[in-house]
Amino acid sequence: MSQATPETAVRTSLLVRALIYAVLLIFAVYYLLPLFVMLVNSVKPLDEIRQGNMLALPQVFTLDPWRSAWSTAQIGVQPTGLRPYFINSVLMVIPAVAISTLLGAMNGYVLTKWRFRGDGIVFGLLLFACFIPFQIVLIPMARILGLLGLAGSTPGLVLVHVIYGLGFTTLFFRNYYDAFPTELIRAAQIDGAGFFRIFWRILLPSSGPIIVVTVIWQFTNIWNDFLFGASFADVDSQPVTIALNNLVSSSTGVKEYNVHFAGAVLAALPTLIVYIVSGRYFVRGLMAGAVKG
Amino acid sequence: MSLSQAAQPAALRKTSELTERLQRALPKLVLAPSFAVILVGVYGFILFTGLLSFTDSKILPSFNLVGWDNYAKLWGFRNWITALQNLAIFGSLYILICSALGLFLAILIDQKIRIEGILRPIYLYPMALSFIVTGTAWKWFLDPGIGLEHTMHVWGWESFSFTWIKDGKMAVYCIVIAAIWQSSGFVMAMFLAGLRGIDNEIIKAAQIDGASNFNLYRRIIIPILRPAFLSVFVVLAHLAIKSYDLVIALTNGGPGRATEMPATFMYSYTFTRNEMGIGAASAVIMLMMIASVIVPYLYSELRGGRR
Numbered sequence: 001m002s003q004a005t006p007e008t009a010v011r012t013s014l015l016v017r018a019l020i021y022a023v024l025l026i027f028a029v030y031y032l033l034p035l036f037v038m039l040v041n042s043v044k045p046l047d048e049i050r051q052g053n054m055l056a057l058p059q060v061f062t063l064d065p066w067r068s069a070w071s072t073a074q075i076g077v078q079p080t081g082l083r084p085y086f087i088n089s090v091l092m093v094i095p096a097v098a099i100s101t102l103l104g105a106m107n108g109y110v111l112t113k114w115r116f117r118g119d120g121i122v123f124g125l126l127l128f129a130c131f132i133p134f135q136i137v138l139i140p141m142a143r144i145l146g147l148l149g150l151a152g153s154t155p156g157l158v159l160v161h162v163i164y165g166l167g168f169t170t171l172f173f174r175n176y177y178d179a180f181p182t183e184l185i186r187a188a189q190i191d192g193a194g195f196f197r198i199f200w201r202i203l204l205p206s207s208g209p210i211i212v213v214t215v216i217w218q219f220t221n222i223w224n225d226f227l228f229g230a231s232f233a234d235v236d237s238q239p240v241t242i243a244l245n246n247l248v249s250s251s252t253g254v255k256e257y258n259v260h261f262a263g264a265v266l267a268a269l270p271t272l273i274v275y276i277v278s279g280r281y282f283v284r285g286l287m288a289g290a291v292k293g
Numbered sequence: 294m295s296l297s298q299a300a301q302p303a304a305l306r307k308t309s310e311l312t313e314r315l316q317r318a319l320p321k322l323v324l325a326p327s328f329a330v331i332l333v334g335v336y337g338f339i340l341f342t343g344l345l346s347f348t349d350s351k352i353l354p355s356f357n358l359v360g361w362d363n364y365a366k367l368w369g370f371r372n373w374i375t376a377l378q379n380l381a382i383f384g385s386l387y388i389l390i391c392s393a394l395g396l397f398l399a400i401l402i403d404q405k406i407r408i409e410g411i412l413r414p415i416y417l418y419p420m421a422l423s424f425i426v427t428g429t430a431w432k433w434f435l436d437p438g439i440g441l442e443h444t445m446h447v448w449g450w451e452s453f454s455f456t457w458i459k460d461g462k463m464a465v466y467c468i469v470i471a472a473i474w475q476s477s478g479f480v481m482a483m484f485l486a487g488l489r490g491i492d493n494e495i496i497k498a499a500q501i502d503g504a505s506n507f508n509l510y511r512r513i514i515i516p517i518l519r520p521a522f523l524s525v526f527v528v529l530a531h532l533a534i535k536s537y538d539l540v541i542a543l544t545n546g547g548p549g550r551a552t553e554m555p556a557t558f559m560y561s562y563t564f565t566r567n568e569m570g571i572g573a574a575s576a577v578i579m580l581m582m583i584a585s586v587i588v589p590y591l592y593s594e595l596r597g598g599r600r
Contacts, residue, residue, distance in 0.1 A: 020401050024408075027398060028415045031478060034430040035418075053444040054434075106323050114320030122328055124595060129335040131587045133535050135559040135576040137338040139345060139569060143354070163334040166327050195319045224423035226538040231564070241425045245542055248429050257433060264429040268422050275421035279414050282421065283482055 042066065042261035049257050065258035069266055073259050074250065075243050076235060082263055085243035089223060089270075092154050092239055096161035097218040103162070104169020104214060105207065109199050111170070112177040113185050123174065130167035137164075138231050145232055152234030160232060161222045168221075169214050176210040177203065212281045220271050220282070240267045339580065342573045350569035363574040373575065376553040379465050383554070384533040386469045387476075392525055394473065395480025396518075400510065402481070403488045413485075416478035424475070428542020431471035432458070461551035464544050468536075468552060471543055476532065480525050487521030488514070523590070530586045534579060555579050 037054050042065050044058040052059075071081035111123055141160060142151070150156030180203065188198050229239040244267045248260045275282050346364070349357045367373050398416065402409055419427065434440045435458040445453035457463035491514060499513050537556035544552040546561070555575060563572030 017404070020404055020406070024398070024401055024406065024412055028412055031415050031419060031474070034427075034434060034474065037434065038430050049439070051447075053447040054440060055444060103327050107327050110320040110324045116321060120595070122324070124591065125336070126328070126331055127591055127595075128584075128587065129331050131531055131583060132335060132339070133556065133576065133579040133583050135556060135572075136342050136580045137334065138560075138576070139354070139563060139573060140338040140341040141334070163330050166331060170327070194316065195323075220421055224425075224538075226423070226425055226541070227560075230560075241423050241538075244423075244429065245425050248432075248542070249545060257439065260429060260433070264426045268426045271421045271423070272418065275418055276414075279417070283417060 038261040038265055042258055042265060044258055046254070046256060046258055065256070065262040066266075068256070068259045069247070069263035073247055073256070073263065074253070075246050078235075082240055082243050082247070082266055085238055085240045086266070088154060088233075088237055089239040089241075092157045092161070092237075093219060093222045096158045096165065096222050097215055099158070100162045100165035100169045100218055101211065101214050103166060104171075105173045105204070105211070106199070107166070107170040108173025108175075108177045109203055111174045112180070113182065113198075113203075114195070123170075126167045126170050128167075129164070130171065134164065134227055138227075142232065152232065152237060154233075154237045156232055157228060157237060157239070160228050161218075161225070164228075165218050165222070168217060172210055172214045172217070173207070176207065180206070209281070212278060216274055216278060216282050219274060223271050243267075342576055345570060346573035346577050348570055350573065352567040352569065354569060359570070363570045367571055367574050367578075370571075372550050372553050373555075373558060375550060376555045376558040379552060379554050380534065382465055383469055383472070383536070384530065386466075387472050387533050388526060388529045390469070390473050391477045391480045391529055392522070394477045395525065396484050396515075398477070398481040399484035399488055402485060413482070416481055418478070419475045420479045422475065424536075424538035425542045427471055427475050428539050431467070431474070432543050435467050435470070458544065459548060461548050464548060464552045468540060468543055472533075472536065472539055475539075476529065480529070483525050483528075484518065484521055487518045491517055527586055527590045531583055534583050534586075555582075 040057060041049055041054060043061055043063065044052070045060050045062055045064075048059060069082055071083050072079055073081045075082070075085070107126070111119055145151045145156045145160075148156070148159075150159060184202060185198055188202055193201070223239075224241060225239065226241045226245070229242045233239065233242065244263050247263050344356075345354055347358050347360060348355050349359045349362075402412060406412065435455070437443065437454070437456045437459065442453060442455045445455075458467045495513065495517075496509065499509050504512065535556060536554060537560070540546060540552060540554050540557050546553050546557045556579065559572050559575040559579065562568045562575065
């Protein structure tokens with residue numbers, strides 16, 4: 001190891017390599033620090049936070065802030081904790097992810113394997129929809145949800161997330177199915193298989209990876225959404241991001257930092273777990289969203 | 294199938310023709326609902342908001358046309374000018390620093406680092422967090438009374454002072470700091486993917502020609518990364534223009550209205566101040582800004598994709 005490893009294309013000396021490791025480790029600390037601070041301070045009593053330093057490990061370990069954040073903290077006017085809002089988020093995210101993923105898969109299938117005149121324009125219109133600032137649709141959407149009787153409800157939020165998720169889910173599946181051999185489809189057609197049969201029996205069974213990517217992408221985006229929740233939900237349907245913001249920015253009473261941190265980690269937990277379990281797919285989704293094929 | 298058709302009775306032929314036609318229309322029928330909701334929910338709504346921006350809508354939509362009044366008023370608002378200035382500061386620093394840091398880290402990680410498998414997820418996890426969570430963490434971190442400054446005082450550095458988040462002039466830089474923390478790892482991943490796609494032969498050839506490492510990167514590798522730079526720019530610019538959650542969680546537009554951004558401006562004028570016409574006009578301008586970045590990009594990508 002006097003020289004760099006032989007397979008390295010770019011050669012670097014030992015000293016330089018040590019420096020590189022040092023820099024990379026410093027940045028690892030930088031990225032981990034906020035999470036560490038949140039975790040450490042979420043298990044300290046409030047006095048200890050006020051006097052002590054934020055990086056110190058707790059002298060007195062307590063789970064009370066977690067209990068409070070989950071079930072008793074004051075959010076808005078009710079001392080409910082984050083639990084009901086967490087449940088709202090779950091009830092919103094599961095149908096929204098399922099529906100938008102299934103529709104995206106069908107759309108991608110049609111756009112690649114059943115091409116028609118003008119399909120490029122259709123795809124272009126779907127694609128641009130991924131990037132619009134949602135401010136441009138807030139006002140009419142509020143009206144339409146009212147007309148449909150879905151204002152301030154979880155089904156209303158599901159509808160909104162499905163509509164504005166379709167662009168990305170279609171994009172993911174289109175790019176994936178584009179590479180799928182069309183000869184297989186032709187062969188199945190000659191054997192008499194119809195539109196849906198080909199989809200269920202041939203394409204879907206080999207779509208595992210892209211389904212995972214899409215589900216993770218949609219789950220993360222919808223779970224983390226704030227704008228639609230703030231605009232279209234009422235107290236009974238608010239997702240956890242709204243509740244967390246209300247908890248943290250409430251101006252009345254003592255600021256219970258430890259409870260805020262426990263709440264923040266609770267709200268982040270589902271996406272963090274998804275990321276830890278399947279980080280590779282998460283990254284691939286981010287890339288697919290950024291670099292089009 | 295068509296061979297036997299001649300022998301079939303007329304009625305049967307008719308139904309089979311019908312199913313045939315249905316079969317042929319099926320793909321379009323499957324696509325139609327999605328296309329319809331996008332057409333209405335995206336393009337129809339854009340038109341509707343565009344229309345409202347020319348009306349005197351206040352708390353409810355009205356259809357009294359007032360021409361360009363809302364746009365004229367918009368440019369007279371100090372808050373709107375502040376919002377655009379903040380977006381300019383935030384956007385340029387965010388894009389510049391994220392790209393530089395991302396590229397830097399990607400180049401370092403690309404040197405056959407043994408612990409790459411551990412480092413990469415650590416750099417990237419912030420992207421999985423909600424901006425509200427990031428805002429909560431950084432708000433506290435940057436709060437002089439309790440976070441970094443307080444900790445430095447406890448450690449004995451009494452004169453240490455870091456009060457940007459309370460300072461109207463500096464608070465916008467706090468948003469930059471938090472946003473960079475959240476996104477730079479992702480930019481690193483995009484550049485890393487670009488670096489991994491470079492043909493090793495090109496690098497070897499340059500080395501045989503005696504190029505130093507610095508020159509190798511400056512003259513050969515970074516120019517090859519052009520498409521990655523473009524993608525990074527588009528993604529970051531579009532995130533910057535849309536940024537709303539992070540501002541709400543970190544500063545809530547304050548102190549005062551010092552960290553107002555177009556997205557927070559639109560929301561507060563539409564839903565809190567009941568100036569829907571003004572809010573719609575600001576939303577239209579946001580759309581224009583994003584479209585000016587995205588449309589040329591998508592156009593070139595789709596063109597390039599067509600073989």
